[in-house]
Amino acid sequence: MDDLDDILEGEYIPGDFEVDRSELTCRIVQQLETQHPMHGALGRVYQRVGGEERLVRYADENFGAFLKMMFAATPSVAPTNAIQGDINITINNNLISTALDG
Helix, strand or coil, X not given: CHHHHHHHCCCCCCCCCCCCCHHXXXXXXXXXXXXXXXXXXXXXXXXXXXXXXXXXXXXXXXXXXXXXXXXHHCCCCCCCCCCCCCCCCCCXXXXXXXXXXX
């Protein structure tokens, strides 16, 4: 993991972000709540224990473990534009032909 630390050295600039994240955090917790009540609870707990600032400290102190956690939490399914699921086509020969039938 030391090799990875060497590669990524200088990518993270420690310090205050000077961004008021209270509104953003509130919106995130609300969105989590709409997904599942337990997700909302986890979002509120995350905020009460230090939120993003604490996560940044943790990542700085435990960089390898943070990367593992980050990639484990990232969805591995690539988004697709194709139709998913079954497609059922029913042909009713009793209907009269229209201009759409060609």
